Amino acid sequence: MGSVIYEIDPDLCTECVGHFDVPQCQLFCPVDCIPKDPDFPETEEELLAKSNRLKATT
Numbered sequence: 001m002g003s004v005i006y007e008i009d010p011d012l013c014t015e016c017v018g019h020f021d022v023p024q025c026q027l028f029c030p031v032d033c034i035p036k037d038p039d040f041p042e043t044e045e046e047l048l049a050k051s052n053r054l055k056a057t058t
Helices: 024-028 044-056
Strands: none
Touching: none
């Protein structure tokens, strides 16, 4: 929308695993344009591990 374009960094995205039941970006995106990348699949366990790593570095 407008001149602002948001990008999701896959190295930081945990698809909200461990925080919410569904990815919040997909839930609130006004144009439903945030697909999962089929070339970069991650299991729930991998996403939770990433979330824990990110929490430990902050």
